[in-house]
Amino acid sequence: xxxxxxxxxxxxxxxxxxxxxxxxxxxxxxxxxxxxxxxxxxxxxxxxxxxxxxxxxxxxxxxxxxxxxxxxxxxxxxxxxxxxxxxxxxxxxxxxxxxxxxxxxxxxxxxxxxxxxxxxxxxxxxxxxxxxxxxxxxxxxxxxxxxxxxxxxxxxxxxxxxxxxxxxxxxxxxxxxxxxxxxxxxxxxxxxxxxxxxxxxxxxxxxxxxxxxxxxxxxxxxxxxxxx
Numbered sequence: 001x002x003x004x005x006x007x008x009x010x011x012x013x014x015x016x017x018x019x020x021x022x023x024x025x026x027x028x029x030x031x032x033x034x035x036x037x038x039x040x041x042x043x044x045x046x047x048x049x050x051x052x053x054x055x056x057x058x059x060x061x062x063x064x065x066x067x068x069x070x071x072x073x074x075x076x077x078x079x080x081x082x083x084x085x086x087x088x089x090x091x092x093x094x095x096x097x098x099x100x101x102x103x104x105x106x107x108x109x110x111x112x113x114x115x116x117x118x119x120x121x122x123x124x125x126x127x128x129x130x131x132x133x134x135x136x137x138x139x140x141x142x143x144x145x146x147x148x149x150x151x152x153x154x155x156x157x158x159x160x161x162x163x164x165x166x167x168x169x170x171x172x173x174x175x176x177x178x179x180x181x182x183x184x185x186x187x188x189x190x191x192x193x194x195x196x197x198x199x200x201x202x203x204x205x206x207x208x209x210x211x212x213x214x215x216x217x218x219x220x221x222x223x224x225x226x227x228x
Contacts, residue, residue: 008136009042009093013172017129017188018092020168020181021121022049024190028163032117034087040108042093044068054088062094076100084113092121095150096142105150109157114197118159120150121167121190128171129187147189154193163192 008014029049039048041061048057058081060069067073073080075098089108095101112118123129125144134142151161166186169175 007043008133008140010045011136013132017123017168017172018121021092021188021190024165024167024181025049025119025121025192028192029088029117029119032088034113034116036086037088037090038081038086038108038111039090039092040067040094040104041090042097046092048090051088058086062097065099075104079107079111081111083110084116085111087113087116088119089116090119092119093123095120095145096122097140099141101143101145102153105153106157109154109159109195112195114195116195117162118154118193118195119191120147120193121188124166124187124189127166127185127187132172147191150191151193154191158196159193160196161191161193163190165190 009018026049029051032051033053035054035056037048037051037054037057039046039057039059041059044061044063046059046061048059058070060067060071060073062075065075067075071080089112091104091108095104098104108118123133123144125146130144133144147164147166151164155161165182166184167181167188167190168183168186170183170185170187172187
């Protein structure tokens with residue numbers, strides 16, 4: 001029988017689900033190139049993945065309405081980073097606990113570089129995990145998000161959806177899954193999106209008149225119609 005605890009994300013069941021989500025993500029994250037990554041998590045124990053092409057990480061976690069970790073910041077204010085700062089932004093379960101999910105998602109897109117990857121994980125609201133999670137949360141406010149709705153919002157914000165999967169066991173009390181963690185009835189989900197690159201407007205080359213030299217000869221490549 002499961003007992004309630006104060007930190008639901010440190011519970012055995014959720015740690016196992018998060019491990020399955022990480023296992024499903026790892027092959028996809030190998031395609032991420034760049035230098036800087038941002039992890040916004042729900043626990044001080046959240047650690048970024050080891051990626052050979054991305055070695056500089058900023059790690060924050062939400063605690064009592066503030067971000068703690070590599071820096072301190074209020075959660076109801078914009079993220080303290082310049083635009084396009086990170087090639088990879090990871091949001092493991094944080095949209096479930098933040099009171100400003102829409103604003104956080106918008107800020108995550110702002111600091112994501114064009115061509116960069118945004119990764120969301122969470123508990124699927126249409127699963128057996130949903131009532132279990134709300135029961136374990138006691139009076140803590142949680143908001144579970146449908147992956148298809150998140151996908152639609154991300155597409156409207158200029159991202160392409162690359163990968164959406166349900167992950168993990170049907171029920172928290174079941175044995176840990178062996179083999180591939182993907183499961184159409186899984187309790188969790190993983191969503192990967194990529195920010196579209198900005199279109200570059202081509203420059204219009206303006207013709208400049210060329211004066212005819214005294215010897216009457218033009219240099220190679222000069223258009224005679226441009227000569228005065």
